[in-house]
Structures are given as structure tokens and as C-alpha cells.
Amino acid sequence: MSTKTEISTDDVLRERSPRRLGQLVPNGMLEDNYPRNMWWAAAHVDEVKDGPLARWILETPVVIYRLENGTPAALYDRCPHRWAPLSEGHVCGDKIVCPYHGMEFDTTGLCTKAPTQKMQPNIARIPAYPVREAGAFLWIWMGDPEAIDREPPEVGYQTDPNWSFLHGYYEVAANWVMIRENVFDLTHIAFLHKNTFKQNDWINAPDSFMEGDVLCYQQEFELAPLSPLFCAGMGLPEDKPVKRVQKGTMPSLAISFSDWNVHDPAPEPGRRSDFIMRGCHIVTPAQRGRTHYFWGSAFDVPALSDEVIAKTKASVIEAFDEDKHLLEIMQRQIAADPRGLSYLEVTLGPDKGGIRVRQILNKMLEAEGRPPLKGGLA
Amino acid sequence: MSTKTEISTDDVLRERSPRRLGQLVPNGMLEDNYPRNMWWAAAHVDEVKDGPLARWILETPVVIYRLENGTPAALYDRCPHRWAPLSEGHVCGDKIVCPYHGMEFDTTGLCTKAPTQKMQPNIARIPAYPVREAGAFLWIWMGDPEAIDREPPEVGYQTDPNWSFLHGYYEVAANWVMIRENVFDLTHIAFLHKNTFKQNDWINAPDSFMEGDVLCYQQEFELAPLSPLFCAGMGLPEDKPVKRVQKGTMPSLAISFSDWNVHDPAPEPGRRSDFIMRGCHIVTPAQRGRTHYFWGSAFDVPALSDEVIAKTKASVIEAFDEDKHLLEIMQRQIAADPRGLSYLEVTLGPDKGGIRVRQILNKMLEAEGRPPLKGGLA
């Protein structure tokens, strides 16, 4: 932890002048506030199997498919002839075929066949996007391919047989930053989720700090019953007091982890005393005001029963529905309000993580030569 | 009636030049044409009971709730922390609590508690709106509180036990002025409502005049059967000829009354010969092109039976559905038509009341320093 950097609330607040009562660091939630030069999750691996998948990513129509050997590929989802969506066509060998007039394209986006004429149209070429499989997801690079400087996030545990991995998908009608901030201020668990998570000791926020370029938090809790969401997965009764170390990490704006390290001080004879539930929150901007949200919950327990998986999944969905419901009202309301982003935004101590998210975002956009995000009061 | 001021059609028409064939007095129906410095109806009293009510008023998200002693309160419906809608939270004593991170606010909009940190954020303050209970409605002042120069409209009869008051609510997808004008040109009853109101003698318009700053009309009708909508409430048979004096008053742009003063020249033995049905039309701008419309029908008869109330209510709704249907098509059509407001608008004699509505509106907007409303042909 030599690179740990404390962010104090004072630091954050000091930037605020009496004249500037709006957003301290605007998050641009009504705009295209998506960095291009990074890996975003395009799909869960199971979504791209037999045929092409159409998906909006960063306000771009993308078609994702697999070659015969299983390698994933991604192209701009508009044929360069008359702009039909290739995703309505089919995959033939390693080529994707346009539904409208049968033009075929390879994974570089080059048209290799135009069956309705003899000459091949050698200028017919579609943007192709680098795509990688890592863990349970396909990752896409929508920016400059020359700028690729890293692999997608390390998520090997998602496919590790020693872990049981549950996951789900939402299309959330809210900007991706709102979800990102939501999962970096966990004090909302004690309020928004008080009847679902029932982890009501989480009223104070942890410290946020950087480990290299990974945003982190860590927080220890005294003996208290564990949230019923995770008791079944760990085989713990719902009323048994346990210790928890909550650790969060955000290796990139696209993904963050929320680890529940649980210690049972009085295990039943022959039972483990330590468990991990590794939550992951993956967000991908879709269209303006819409976000793909993939969530995962992994237990360091192999082969959980279908029953436990179904029960846990249902509980998680019940809780995350509360986030979706609230964030969507917020987005809709802020977008419909003529005052929009021009409204006081008070930053509290627990927002240190979220503010750091915005700072990272703003730096990335600046590095891409994008204009600064709007927000704040004049 | 010493202050009675006649508006002649000639006066109105004289303003029209050969070059200006569009709206004589634009009503700005595609814009924000809402005066701020006046009382608007926020809700029927029964809508705000146990929990907070979310409502768009004048394109502003508002939350309305009641203190422990029943006093109503209204705040801007965005927490100053991360902009969650307080209306999704709950009321605790006299405070409203944000659903997201538990911040509490008093009726002045001041944050009195931020449970996720120790220090209270003393800059956290939300706009608060004066709100009053009068008659069956809560009234809100969205403008400058210093400009409050009157009480909400006098509507005591709505809660008077000597009267029977029926009411209903519509969200109408049309600008509020269209409803206001609708209820000030009652000749439409003979056309639009010919199969519901069946008051087809109302083909000629009454005079409009001012009593102080109250716009009025008054019109006497010869013996004719009364509209079946109101026969049950007055205990009159549907085919019996009666006399009617129709009187309308608009104490403010937010509310107008339409009184049906009915005289039965040949009452059954022991029965009354005079009745009043006091209609009220309350409009409140919601979002662009959307209006809250509260209607009421009060009979000067105590304790009408449930059966009569249900029958009358069903009949009124059937008739008002005709208005809603037509006004919504008009709004949608005018908004979708590239010609928009730039189209000839011919003013007829019966529009004197409606034109005065527009003139009052335009003066109020001018007094608030707002730009003139758009409309008319070049």
C-alpha cells in the first residue's frame, strides 16, 4: 500500500468557492461522457453463441459474433452499402453476411463478397473493434486501437471452478456514472436497501485511496449478523454475528469489485470460518441516458446448489431493483427539469470515492481531447 | 357591477391589421407560459395523507407532504446531495428523509441531519414553496415568496356540509391555457358535448366583463330541459323545462367557476324551486404540454346519496372525456405540425372571454419580466 493516497473531504470541499455551488466535479450525466480508450464489457459470453448480437455501445451500433473457432469479433453494425444492420443477417463460417443484399465481411470489416455484382467493391469496409474474452465477459475497445495499452480487467475467478458465480443483466435508463457512483458510496445500503440488504451498520463510509491507478476502499465491521443476501451462499444462519472486512476496488471505470470478507468467530465443528463474496459491477454506456449493467456475485465455494443460487439471485435482484428504480427516476427527473445540472450539489464525506471516479473520468476525457463536462451553477 | 367593463368584439378585432392574420393575442401553448407569482392548486387534500406526493408543477419537480399536525409543506423534489427525489423517501415527524442516504430536511428546506457523516452540511438547502390548504385543495406559490399579496381563492363551499361536492382529476396532455379557454367559451357545449350535456340551447355566448380583477360572464336561458348531468343532483326529472342563469367567474388563472342557477317554475308540492350547481375548473401546468386538471361539481344540497353521486360523476366524466380527447389531439397536432403556431387564428364573438384570459396572462408574464409569448403569422 505504498502508493495509498488519502483524499480528505477537506481537500474536496476546499475547491468550492462561494460562487460555485453546483457540481464540484461535473459528471456530465446528460451528455456523452464515455471515454473511448479503455475496455468496456460488450456482453456476457453466453449472449454471443449461435448468432450475431446487436448492441449499442457508447452510442454506436455494434454487432458481435463468433468465428468458427469461437473467437469473438465486433463490427460497426451498418453495412457500408445501404446501411442495413448486419446483426439482422447471419454468420457464415468466419464471415458475417448482410441480410439485405448478401454482402459478406471478415473480422477486419473488409467486404470479401458482394454477390449481386461481379466486381468486389474494395472500398467497402466497416469499422472493426478489438474484442477479447476475459472471465465471463467479452470486452470491447471502441477507441483508437493503437492506444491499447493493457489487457481487459483480470476476472479469472469468474470462470474458476473453485468459485460459484451468479450474474445478471439490467438495461438501466440512467447514465453509467450514476451506477458507478452508487457502488462507490455504500452507505446507501443502510438507507435505500434497509429492507433487502439489512446491513444497517453500513452507515459510515470507508476511506478511499489509490493503489497505483486502482481506486480502493476498505472497512472493517464489528460483530453483526450478515446480510441475508449472502448467508445462503456461505452456509451461515441469518442471525449469527460475524466479522466483515469490506474491500472495494475499481481497476477501471468499466468494472469495480465489492468484496465481502466474512469471518465466523464460532464456526460449527468441521466448518470453515472464512468466506469471500466477490461482487462485481460492470457498466457500459449504451445510448444517451441508457446503460448496460452486468452484475456478478461470486462465492469462494465450488458448485453451490441450484437452490442456493436461485435464492441468492432472487435476493440480489430484489435489492438491485431498488437501485434501478431510484436511478431511473433521478435520470428522468434531471433530464426533464429545465434546471438540469444547474443545481447545488453538496458533497459529503462518503462521496470521496465517487468524486475520485469523476476526477478519473475527467482526466481520461481530457486525455482524449474531449471538452470538459458540463454542470454546476454559474 | 359598477366595475363591469364590456369587451366588444370590435375592440378585439380592431387590433388586427391586414398583415397580421395569426394569433391576435398569442397564448404560447407550446412554451412555458406559466406565471409564477400566483397560487396554483398542487393537489386535492386527499392526495397528501400518509406519505409524500411527487408532482411536476410549472416544470418543477415538487414533493408535497404533511407535518405531524397536518400542515402541508412543499419542497423542490431533488436532494441537494446527489439529487435523489425526496418523494421516494419518507416523512419522519416533521422532516422528510431522502431515500438514498438518509438526509433529513425541514419545511424550510434546510438539511438538519446527514447521518452518513458527523458534520452537518450547512449549505445543504432545498427550495421550499409556500403551500396553503383552502377548500378541497392544497395551493402552492412557485414564484417569489415576497410577492405573495393574497390568499388562495375562496372555495369554502367545497368543504361546507350544506353542499355535496364531487370532484375528479385528469392529467391532460395539453397546455393549461387550452383548458382555461375551453371553459370560458361554453358554446362548445352545444357542439362537442351535444350527446352528453344535451344543453343545446347554449349556442350563443354570454357577455364577458370584469368585476374588479375577476373575469365574469352571465347568461339567462329560457325554459328548457336541464342537462341530464345535473338533474339527479337537483332531484329534477330530465324532461322538465326549467330556467337557468349561467354565471361564470375566474378569480385567477388557476381556477374558474361555472355556476348553474336553476329555477323550477312548477316545483312538486313541498319541493324547492331553486338550485345551484357550482362547477369549478382548476388547472395547474405540469410539464411542457401537460396539465393537471381538477374538476369539481358542487350541489347546494347536503349529503347526496352515493348513488346520485356515482351517477353524476360518471356523466360528468363522460362529457369531460370529450374535452380531453379533443384538446390532446389539438396539442399533439399543433406541436407536430411544422407550421406550429404560425397559422391564422380567427377570433369569434364568443372568444371575448378567452381573449381576456390571454390578455391577463400576458400582463402577468410581462410583470414578471418574461419575454412575450410567441405566435401569429409574420
Place this chain on the structure above:
Amino acid sequence: MSTKTEISTDDVLRERSPRRLGQLVPNGMLEDNYPRNMWWAAAHVDEVKDGPLARWILETPVVIYRLENGTPAALYDRCPHRWAPLSEGHVCGDKIVCPYHGMEFDTTGLCTKAPTQKMQPNIARIPAYPVREAGAFLWIWMGDPEAIDREPPEVGYQTDPNWSFLHGYYEVAANWVMIRENVFDLTHIAFLHKNTFKQNDWINAPDSFMEGDVLCYQQEFELAPLSPLFCAGMGLPEDKPVKRVQKGTMPSLAISFSDWNVHDPAPEPGRRSDFIMRGCHIVTPAQRGRTHYFWGSAFDVPALSDEVIAKTKASVIEAFDEDKHLLEIMQRQIAADPRGLSYLEVTLGPDKGGIRVRQILNKMLEAEGRPPLKGGLA
């Protein structure tokens, strides 16, 4: 065919410079790209019978109705009084009556009665549109009436008792040019409709040429089974090889014909050996991104049975549903994509007809003094 003018792919491609990789001839599919001075189909004759029909045509609300003698009439669908849609009113003799306050208008758009006042408002006049009945459709002229220089297209066969005419209507959520181009590049039949039309020899395009100002194509096919869509109508078995001469004509941008001239070289004894199926594709711009599409299929066989008509109609609809589905995704996707029309558009040989459609369109717009259509890469 003395006026036949060949358009070579080379001619088309020669216009493209290395710097201009976008649309060669923009079709303006996201804009108002509708010529005014031509006949457009307003409705099928059966749509306007007892009462008025409301229809958006060229982004204008229009009401269409019939006089007592059956003559069709069309007016701008906004009363000049308070802008109510006349289409919600009723026809009374040769007048149309406004639903709101009973004003009556004649076919020239003049108000002939305002029943709520004594004086007739002689400035109250609505735009009227010339309308003609031809074949199975009513045709409307939305432009300058002085510019009428021709009759609506000749479609007498549609009502000729020696023909059997089937027809249908779609509102397609796509710009009209996309449909027009679709029916002028029939090679899509071999791809998009491979499981419905099953006319998979149509992989190469015919020549396009002009006959006067009529765009045409003609193409002969060797012996092959006829599309099952038309076998029943011609009384041919589905697997019998026949010869086909496919001929297309577009007398105006509003209508084109697709004639299937079928020759059975080995007819059953006593049976015909030659048949025609005359397809027609009628498009009328409605609102932005929405088009009325009327299709017709006529067989030169009198009085086809109800059974054959129902079977043929169901098959045609199944095929045209494929076009509607694809074109609507394309329109939605292109409109939602920030890149919009600024994307490479490669023109193939089979697009000669479609490109000529665009050129005709662009010339008409230019003649009307309209700005050039947008599109193409910088």
C-alpha cells in the same frame, strides 16, 4: 425505346472522389425530402366513405372526405378558429363541420357558417388541396395548385373487372425514399426474402433506363419455378418451371410498378400460357421518418376466388413484413447514431435504379427552390 438512356455504374462511380466516401447522392432520409409539386396517394378509396379521414401527408395534417355526390375533398386539418381538427367533426351535405364550435367549411376551405355568432367571419379560410380519384386511390397535390401539369398516374387496371386486385396498407416507420429504393433494387429478393419469395435466381440486377421521364428496368429469366406468392393467382403449381420477364416502371416518385410477365411453356390442355402479375408500390411521406405504404398485386385474371385472394395476400404480407422490419430498424438506427448520414455509402451495380431515384428527387427539390439534401462524409 428510342428514348432509352443507359446509366452505367461507371458513370455513377466516376462522380466519387477519394475525399468523398459518403453518400454519392444523398437521399436526405432524416429530413423533409418530399417534393410538393406532384400527386401523392392520400388514401385508398375505401378509406374515405362515410366520415372524414385524418391523415398526415408531407408533415401536414390533412382531412379527407367526400361530398354528397362522392367527389373527394381535402383540407388542412386545423380549424382557423381555435385549431381543432376538422377530422374529429362530421360531414354535413357538402360541408365539413368543426367538432368544437360547429363552424362549417366548403371544399375551397371557406367558412360558410359560424353558428355561435351572427356575422360570418369572412377571413376564416383553410388551405384546400386538389384531390383526384384514379384507380383504387385518391391522389392529392400538396404543392402549388398552379403548378399542376398532369393527371395522377394511370392505374385503370386497378378497377378493371378483367383484373383481380389485392392491396394492403402499412404505416412504415422509415423515410419514403428507403421504400422507393427497396423496390428498385430487386436483388434483395434473393437475400431478404429468400424464405418467402423463394425467387432466388434474382441475384443479378436488371438494366435501368429512362423511357421519357419514366424510370424502367427489364430483365428476362430462364426457366425456373415461380415464386409461390404468385402461383395461386395464376393457377400454376409451385414447382413448375416457367419463364419470366420482369419489368419495372416508375412513372413518378409516388408510385412504381413491378410486373411479373410469366410464360408457361407447357400449359395444361385448354389453359393459358401467359400471365401478368402487376405489383404496385405507392409511398406517401407522412410525418418525419414515417411513410404511408400502399401495395397492390393485380392478376390479369377476373374474379379470383376469395380463397386464392386470402392466400396470396397472406403470403405477400409475410414477405413485406420482412422489408418493414428491416427498414424500420435501419431508420431507427441511423437516426439514433450520432454519425447519422455521415458514413461511407458504397454504391453497387444494382443501385443504378435507386441512384436514379435520388437524382430525380434532387432535381425536383431543386426545381422547388429547396436546399440540397444532407449526407456524405466531409
